[in-house]
Amino acid sequence: MSLMPYTVQSFRGAFAMVWYEGKQRHRRRLYSTDRSSAEAEARQLWQEADTAPWTVGRIVTGYIDKLAETAPPSLQRRRDAWKAMRSYWDNVDPSRIDDTMCEGYHKARAVSDATSRYELQLLSTALEWAKGKASYTEKPKVWLPPKPERQIRHLTHSQFEAFFEVVRAPHARLYVLLGLYTMARPTALLDLTWDQVDFDLRQIDLNPPGRRQTVKFRPIVAINDALFEVLLNAFAARQTQYVIERGGRRIDNIKKAFQAASLRCGFRVTPYMLRHTGAVWAAEAGTSMAELAQFMGHDDDRTTQKHYARYSPGHLKKAANSVQRRPRKHE
Structure with a gap:
């Protein structure tokens, strides 16, 4: 949807810029033969003519x-x-x-x-x-x-179970488990297609074919045993190429399902909290920050250290234990 006061429309096998002055409709044929070039040409013409x-x-x-x-x-x-x-x-x-x-x-x-x-x-x-x-x-x-x-909001194990218990729609339940076990960002999960899931290698390539990697890096992550069985069942029942689907159609937004489940369980849960929850649980289980950084798609482990190192059971223990008293000996 353009925010400019004109549109670029197909016209006699090419394109034209169309705009209104009052109720009067105006049209100017463009030289460009493809839409992206036509839109750029129209934008330049409009800006040059706009006083x-x-x-x-x-x-x-x-x-x-x-x-x-x-x-x-x-x-x-x-x-x-x-x-x-x-x-x-x-x-x-x-x-x-x-x-x-x-x-x-x-x-x-x-x-x-x-x-x-x-x-x-x-x-x-x-x-x-x-x-x-x-x-x-x-x-x-x-x-x-x-x-x-920035505050890292995550769920405890008991909170996650209470929330998951009241998530009703099958597509939403699948999304919740994917979000927890892959720690992927919401957009990556909604974009995910079955050709990105490798059941033989038990891996998910979160970056779809043709997408250029950005600062929001999408890594290849391992599928654990719990998620593997869930994905097998979802694959058998699939109706589209998308992993998260409902009624044979792709899901563009999962927020309403989370809002409804949040009301039922009594506390607020957002899709992004699943990423943080998985990361905190992994840190609590002793996963190294370097490995966790790779799993989450961080460039290096500095960001991972900043947000999740404090949840690791060994966080700063060496430094803490290095501080020792030396009582004075009495002769």
Whole structure:
């Protein structure tokens, strides 16, 4: 879905840019012969012809439409963020942005520091992108709320069992076990297809064919005995190529199932908590941070150490035991 006030449509075997001025419909044929090139051509034509002021709204929508060319995983989240931001920022002149305005936005939004920070970072990034296009040469400084301390929220064994007991839908129960035993991120599980599951080697390649690895690295993980039997049964009953499916259709979002089960068990559980839960349990069982880092797809074990080392039974014990008293001997 484009945020620009025009569309690119098929036209006589090629493409055309279509827009409205009032109720009057206009169409301009494009030279490009494929859609991605046609969209880039239309965007350039529109920007060159647009004499409207470079408001924050024009800047952010232009930046998001530019991102749409490569369709990064964060694209939809940024679109959703702009929807929430638009009423406050849409017609603002970038030169008016200062700490007071940003702090006022943070207060008016009345959301967590993390959410507000993400939205203001989107604004800052878009302003950097528009530098040289808009009327300013130096990007306005955007105040950000303090970066919140990340908390690892995980389930104890008893909490997991209480939650799993009230997860009802078969596809949701399969997702919960996959999330726990693979420690994969939610998107990777929803993207997972059966050709990524190797029953002979008992491995799952979490990175689908054709996907370029990003900072959200998707590793190859081992299938333990408990998950192996569950996957065999799900494979036998499959109706689509996707591992997580319902009624013969792929599942795009699992949050509603988690929300319903959370209400039934009396405490909140999110899909991402399964990743943390599996990691904490592995650390508690004595798994080395280096091996856990590989399993979770971390570049190295520094991130793993930061969040999970304290759950290891041997964490800092050598340092603790190295501190010994030496009582003075009495003659």
